[in-house]
Amino acid sequence: MTNLRNCLDTASIYVSTYAKYNNCSLFGKWLNLSDYSDYDELLTAMYELHCDEQDPEFLLSDYEGCSLFEKLGLISEYHISKDVYEIAEQINDSGHDIEVFEAVLDNFLDMDFQSAYEYANNFYCGEFANDIEFVQEFYENDIPFNLPHFVCIDWQATAHNIMYDHFESSGHYFRS
Secondary structure, three states: OOOHHHHHHHOEEEEEEHHHHHOOOOOOEEEEHHHOOOHHHHHHHHHHHOOOOOOOOEEEEEEEOOHHHHHOOOEOOOOEOOOHHHHHHHHHHHOOOHHHHHHHHHHOOOOOHHHHHHHHHHHEEEEOOOHHHHHHHHHHHHOOOOOOOOOOOOHHHHHHHHHHHEEEEOOEEEEO
């Protein structure tokens, strides 16, 4: 299970400034988001890094490690949102892998994080290898134990029918 702390451990930004860039300087530094307890601490480190400028205009010339932040518009070349750490905490507390939220946002491109969070909490069914495995594991407990031995369940046809009310994204299944 990938939790958000792992995502923060791999999320990093290369912080430079527009003034340095415009003067043909590549000076900057990779900052790991997990090294800072909150946005204010990160921002302080960014200002300390570029203390040679009076009012630095930060340029995040590169960033890596957590596509969810990018999908939500929390990290871009121009800024890093103060909401990154708050959203990180919400995901960490949700009990879901970060990939669950990425799967929701892959299917609902214009959805904001709060809506994705509620959707995942209300409609997430689990991670499965394929539709048949999902349906079989999800519905097998509803089958009476006293069925005659000659009764066969066509799991492929059942999966086909059940998937009208569900969707899959990157192996994660949700009720529609």
